[in-house]
Amino acid sequence: MTELKTTVSEENTLSVKGYRLTKFVGEGAYAKVYLSEFTGKDDSKVTLACKIIETSKAPKDFVIKFLPREIEVLIRLNHPHLIHVHSIFQRKTKYYIFMRYGENGDLLGYILKNGCVSENQSRVWLRQLALGLQYLHELEIVHRDIKCENILLTANFNVKLSDFGFSRFCxxxxxxxxxxxxxxxxxxxxxxEILRGKPYQPKPTDLWSIGIVLFVMLNKSMPFDDTRMKKLYDQQMGKKYRFRSKVASVISLECKFVVKHLLEPDPGLRHTATQVLGSDWVAMDSRLTTLNAVEAAALQKAKEERKKLSDSHRVPPKRQGDILERDHKETNRVSEMIKSLANLTAKQNTRTD
Structure with a gap:
């Protein structure tokens, strides 16, 4: 088990805000993930995941570009099929992102343990992912890193798209x-179009990725050979994917049609999230053809936010402080984060240049 190297004052900062780190979960290049417990003012407790980013160990490009983008996107999201952020705050060179914990792990782990996902369940989960993408794209946000490992399963086995480290406004x-x-x-x-190495329209790439996710759910394997990039690209352009025979014989033509139009190599012809949601395949389950109240409210809010997005998503920084606490004005928190990151980067440049 990896221990968190925090000072007493940092631990006190977490405690004052109601948080306690309980267990190490994993780590990436610049961040570690812990289970944590939040105690509310009414003494209620909830288990969360906490992503701790150490900016002093990260390259300048990450600190000044990708991290600000991730946080700016995260504080704007409020959708039932996207990971819910509980709070974000900064302590010196560390950023703490507390978010919803996926009680049943990620989709890849589920598939490895349980095998192929049934067509009916795949339909439910792909619809939830498409709703999340429809919301993101309405806000002119792209994810750019959709994969089974970034799709979390809740206690009720609903999916939530997570990890917005490569996300950005488009x-x-x-x-x-x-x-x-x-x-x-x-x-x-x-x-x-990403493998070509030329500038690309980002929204269609998210749809390609959920097409891969759908194929993996149904087939328990990747659709293309990715051992070499050129071979992968040639197979993608030639639409050379095949379902295993026992899978191909049982899944519906409507399902294969959705896969075909998501794994369309021409991004201009690839289906959008709205087209997926309106497909005959989704309509095969009548319960999935209408939005529930929470889904409908989130989409409506995104449409309203979209109208003012260009005026509101670039606000001059004013002061440092907590970046996001759901009881505060979120736009100011973005400003504070950008200023804080700029200050940190300036200090690092002074030390290293």
Whole structure:
């Protein structure tokens, strides 16, 4: 088990806010993830995941570009099929992101343990992912790292898309579209236009990735050979994927149609999230053809937010403080985070340049 190296004052900061780290879960290049417990003012307790990012160990590009984007996106999200952020705050060079804990692990772990996902269950989960993407894309946000490992399962076995480390807005301050140039995410889930290494429209790449997720759920294997990039690209462009015979014989034509249009190598012809939600495959379960109250409210809120997005998502920084606590104005928290990251980067430049 990895221990958290915190000072007494840092532990006190967490405690005052109601948080206690309980167990190490895993780590990436610049972050560690812990289970944590939050105690509310009424003494109620909830288990959360806590992602701790140590900016002093991260490259400047991450600190000044990707981390601000991730936090700016996270504080804007409020959708039942996207990970819910409880709070975000900063302590010196560390950023603490407390979020909903996936009680049943991630989708990859589920598939490895239980095998292929039935078509009926795949339909439910893909619809939830498509609703999450429809909401994100309405806000002009792209995820850019959708894969089975980033899809969490709740206690009730609903899915939540997580890990927004590569996410970004896809319009600029003038509301003009921005092409992506970064090679993002995992090669196995990357659309062919990403592999070409040229600027690309980012929204269709999210749809390609959920097409890969759908194929993996149904088939318990990747659709393309990803051992070499050129071979992967050639297979993608040639639509050379095949379901295993025992799977192909039982899944519906409507399901295969959705897979076909998500794994369409031409991004201009690839289906959108709205087209997936309106597909005959989703309609095969009449319960899935209408939004529940929470889903409908989230989409409506996104449409309203979209109207003012270009005016509100670039606010000049004012002061340092907590970045996100759900009782405060969230836009100011973005400003505080950007200023804090700029200050940290300036100090690191002074030490290293």
């Amino acid at each position: 319009v600029d301050e003038e509301d003009e579209p921005i092409l992506s140039e970064t090679y993002c995410g995992s090669m196995s889930y990357a659309a062919p």
